[in-house]
Amino acid sequence: MTSTTNSPVHHRQLGDQTWQADAVxxxxxxxxxxxxxxFPDxxxxxxxxTAKALCGQCPVRRTCLDAALEGGDTDGIRGGLTEEERGPLHEKLPSRLDYSRVNATIAGRDVHLTHTERRAVEHAAYRHGVSEQRLAWLxxxxxxxxxxxxxxxxxxxRNRTLNQPKETALPPAVDGEHPVRDDFGTAA
Structure with missing residues (x-):
């Protein structure tokens, strides 16, 4: 029987370029x-x-792609994708929401975050009772x-709880039975 172990995701920290030493x-x-x-035409x-084949063997391929997206790098093949293939990812980057990045930030790591991920960190920190000082530091x-x-x-x-619809109660039962509606929607 084969056993698979999922190791924790390690995101590139702010300013970290050490991953490049492991690149193929x-x-x-x-x-x-x-x-x-x-950098082919x-x-x-x-x-x-050939470049994509090398990237396919690379242990830091995902980190390379993240670095290219986060740095706005639009030239060449990075993370196994051409400039054209990375284009849509560049456009979607601000709305990326990767909960492993959110969790890593809450745990105290300096991870590159998108605007959406920053908002998720704020909400998670609030729900978990993280102090304002700690949130500021994170x-x-x-x-x-x-x-x-x-x-x-x-x-x-608060506004969300105020806007919750109230449960509607059935009208009081008459002789143990609730009134029924006829075909015209009026109480029978």
């Missing part, structure tokens, strides 16, 4: 790689296929900004 595209004495292969399909904002965000979240929570 790094040229070494024993593994010479021409960096030009990752659109009609150089052989170069594109998101690298002022304590005043963290207080403001918590006030907005409290207000939204």
């Amino acid at each position: 595209c790094q040229s070494t004495e024993y593994n010479p790689v021409d960096p030009e292969i990752f 659109p009609d150089e399909t052989a170069k594109i296929a 998101l690298k904002v002022t304590e005043e900004h963290a207080k403001k965000r918590y006030r907005e979240i409290r207000r939204a929570e």
Whole structure:
């Protein structure tokens, strides 16, 4: 029987470039790689296929793709995707919501977050009783900004409970039976 272990996701921390040392595209004495292969012209399909094959073997492929997206890198093949393939991902990046990033941030790691993920961190921190000072530290904002965000979240929570529809009660039973509606919607 084969056993599979899922290791925890390790996201690139702010300013971290150490992942590049593990990249397959790094040229070494024993593994010479021409960096030009990752910057082919659109009609150089052989170069594109070779670069993607190298990326397919890379242990830091996901990190490379994240770095390219988060850094706005639109040139060359990064993370196994061409410029054209990364285009839609660049457009969707601000709305990315990866809960593993949210959880890593709540745990105290300096992870690159999108606007949507930052909002999710604020809500998760509020629900878990994280102090305003800790939230400010996690998101690298002022304590005043963290207080403001918590006030907005409290207000939204309060308004949500006020806007909940009240349960409608059945009219009182007459002789143990509730009145029924006829075909015209009037009480019979």
